[in-house]
Structures are given as structure tokens and as C-alpha cells.
Amino acid sequence: MQYSVEPGLYAIGQPDAESDVFVTANYKLSFDILRKSLKGFNAWILVLDTKSINVWCAAGKGTFGTDELVRRINEVQLHKVVHHRKIILPQLGAVGINAKAVQKQTDFKVYFGPVYAKDIPEYVNAGYKKNDKMRLVKFTMLDRLILTPMEINPAMKRFPIFALIVLLIFGLQPSGILFKDALSGGIPFLLLGLMSILSGAFITPVLLPFIPFRSFAVKGWITGIISTYIMMKTTNLDILPAVSSYIFFPVASSYIALQFTGSTTFTNMSGVRRELKVGLPIYLVFTVLSVMLLLVYKLFQWKVL
Template sequence: CAAGKGTFGTEEMLNRIERTRLAEIVNHRRLIVPQLGASGVAAHQVRKASGFSITYGPVRARDIKPFLEAGMVATSEMRLVRFAILDRLRLVPVEIVGSLKYLILVAAAFLLLAGIDRSGYSGAAVIGAGSRSAINLLLADLAGVLLGPMLLPWLPGRSFSFKGFAAGLGVFFVSFLTGLAGDNPLEIIAWAFLMPTIASFLTMNFTGASTYTSLSGVRKEMRIAVP
């Protein structure tokens, strides 16, 4: 993630080497960088500017000790990048927590606004339409932060935003078939646009947690999808 978006990169590494006075602390000139950090670190530039050579280590931290014991030679297993369903699900709690504060605020606003009608303010409407709105928002949120990552290889399209849109469209149909989308055509149309859009945006956030997206690819996708 950090390498892909540039925060774990050549300049930052050189900055840390200088700030920590690493050359005065160690008696060697070799640094081990995670394999997935290679997209952000230019080894030749680091060596030219600091004198430290870069060795790209294994993908996973648990393999660092065997890697060192083998004389900094990585096996094919150490180089193998996996992004299976369990790997993706481990990241879901972070995404849920990150979206939860916004979900609560938006759901509260929908609940309050649902009570406004022609006669003034209706508590029954808050309970009815308001609670339906809150559930729909929750479904859209879960489509983006749970279903999108979990079903990533099977959802249509290549971009994360499109995959999230597909997941959001799926939960909209669930909402429509169960009556949660309401019975007013305008309300149904509104949810048909809103739920996939929310899910698309949230799934697009997952680009930073994946093992194969690039900074240029993410920027291109955001230029297309965000508007």
C-alpha cells in the first residue's frame, strides 16, 4: 500500500537513513526491503545517494529469519504473492471501522430527514422510512467493504470501482425484492443509484490493500470513477 502510493519510496528511505544516522550505527551497507516495496524504492538511486545497497527480501515478514539464514537468498515460496480470500478478509475489519463513522452520521441524517412530511414531522415515518434507509445504507456499506473484497475474483470487470458497483447493484436488488427500497418509484430509483455508488467508492478504497494495484493504475481509475 505505502509503496504503491509513494509514501514508502526512495525519498522517504533516504530521509530515514539520514535522520537516523544509520551509516554511523551499522558497519555494513546493505538494507533489506520487502519485496512488495519494490514498486516504490529505486535501488540504484538509494545506493548512489546513500551508499547503501538494496536487497529485496521475502513477501512475508515471517520468512525474514529463514531468508537471512539462507544468506539472503529467497526461495520461490518466499517470492510467491498470495491474495486469497482469507488474506482479503483479514483486511475487512479495518475497512469497516474506517467507514463506520461516516455510516453512522449519514444514517442518522437519513433517519431525521425521513420524518419530514407535508403535515410537519412524523415519528412513524422515522421508524418506517427512516429505519429502511438506515438498513439500505448498511447494506451498501457492507457491499463495499465486505462483499467487494470477499468476492473480488468473481465480480465482473477489472477495476475495483466496477466490482464494487456490481456488489452494490446486487444488494440493491435484495433491497428491492424485500421491500426495503420502498414502494415509491422515485425512492426506488434513488436507491438504485445510491447503493451501487456507495459500494463502488468503498471497494475502490481497497486498491490500497491489494497486492497487485499500481499507483498509476489507481490514479487512472479514480479519474474515471470518482466523478
């Protein structure tokens, strides 16, 4: 996963002391896209150390930030490389940069360029002015669909642990663990688990703007409760496992959907923090309640209660 570029100053073409300076992250894909967009230009690229994270995410995490930009400008002695005092940053990095502080500490004035690197030639030719198209982030259904494997993959990596817990709970008997009971009782829960991953990591992102409410957690819960209801129509669970399912799987879908905030234009860092502050305690309480109901169900099976 070392998909990174060494931080520092790079030349595109044959730049001189009057050439533009563009700033990017040291995530190799970000660097390559910028380099490709500057084909035919004579320019400098200043690469910040964002720990191999793209500009947008790094700006939110603070690695594409004021301190790193100032440090890198001073380290490469940019004032000796160019005569002008202008640096051009991607618009999506603005959240992490205090332009006034950068200018005060380095004497370089920060300009925020277009959202997409492919628009840089048009931006430069227009006298470093952006039109509305250059300020707009597109996030179509196809864009969201392309990102869903990145959400499904980590969820599926955790699924074997969930499956093991479920099979242990349903297979556990006073005489030991019975494989037949584990499968007959656990398979509906495993299918519900797969459905919650599908609803949280695929359905919610794809249908994001069409699902009511702004909160990702609520959107994920809505798709989760609907998918759980549909799946429950195909199963024949006893009352306690059914209630446990309606409690757990919608919040599982909600939690998975909340992970998509790192890939979307629909929210910001403060919004994510608010959702986590409210959502995490609810996820914990509902999970514990769901497990307790299953344990009570097992005790009834064993005729302890």
C-alpha cells in the first residue's frame, strides 16, 4: 500500500523562475492526474507529505494543512526557485489551509484552482479565474456505484467474525456445540447480515440523494429496516430472534452507510463528527440489546427460564 510520491518539488517541462507552482498530495494517483493535466506546461509541482492520502481526505484529516504547506515551502526554499509569490492549490484542499497564515509565514499568496485538475489549462488561460463549472463537484450515481466495492470489501472482511459468533450462539447447547442447530438457527441471521452489508454499503450509496433525511446514519437505517423487513418475509424466526433482528440489522446497515462519509461530497468533517457522537452510543446499546435477546432466547430453549 505504499502508493506514494516522495514529498518535495518537481519540474514539469522546463520551468523557470516565472513558472506557476501547483500544490498536491503525495498520493501517487493525485500526483499523476495533476502531472497529466499539466502536459505541455512548464510548471513546478510542490508535493506535500499527506501520508499517501488524497488531497480531499488529507485536508479533512489535517495532513494537507497549513503547517505542512509552510514547512514544505521553506524546506524546498521556494522563494529561491521562483520570483513570484503565488502558489495554486486544489479547491478541495481549502478546508485544511489557512491562506492568510500561509502568506504571513512564507510571503506566498494562496490561490485555489479548479476542483478537477483537467480544468487547470482552461483556468490558467482565463487569467487564473474559475467559472461555475470549475467550482462544482460532480457525484453522479455512476460515481457512487464505482466507490461501493471500497465499502463492501472492509465490511465483508469482518463478516467471518460475525458469522462465527452467530453460529456459536445458535449451536451452543448444554451438551456442547451442535453443528446442525448452528446451521438451522444461524443461516437466517447470516443472510440478514449479508443483506445489511448490501443495504449499507451498496444500496444507500447508490440511492443516496433519493433517501430521505440528510444524516448518513438515518439513511442507512432506513434502507436497513426496509431490507430487514423484506428478508424477514422469507424466514420463519421465533419472536425473540425476530425482534433481535429488527433491532440489530438496521443499525448495522446504518453503521456501514456512515462509513461512506469518507467518500462523498454530501457532508463535511463537522457533520461526520456529530453523526458519530450520536450514532456510536446508539449502535453499542442496540447491539448489546440484540445479543441479550438472543441469550434470553437460548435460555428459554434450554428451559432455564
